Amino acid sequence: MSIRDVEISDESIRLGQFLKLAGLAEDGAHARTLIEDGEVTVNGREETRRGKQLVPGDVIAVLGEKARLVSRLS
Template sequence: MKKTIKINREFITLGQLLKHVNIISSGGMAKWYLAEHTVLVDTEIENRRGKKLYPGSVVEIPNEGTYFIQSEEASTESIEDKK
């Protein structure tokens, strides 16, 4: 599955993306998930939940999907600021 994720700020973290796309249910699960599963960010294996994802980044998660990060102006799905 290929999906475009729109963000309305400069970047999001990999942990925030995993939660947004319902791969994990809480931010605390990100470290565990990344230790147990292969996640590629721009074709490189990534295991840091705090990895910053900017518009143009591509996140590939085998058996889950491929996610393209775009700025708010370029896509239809948004990750809202949660404060």
């Protein structure tokens, strides 16, 4: 499975925001549902906190899609 890089302009972002930005969730409600249903992993571990702070290098997977967080500041 390929991993695509998703660039942000800050040093960190919350998981729910990242899911929307990366196109892994349609909106905030969809992101919340995916997280609550156990469909989201961060670095291979299930994550249930929508507000989890992600940092560059984190790999987020949702329903077979993977995205890696990359910061423009790095």
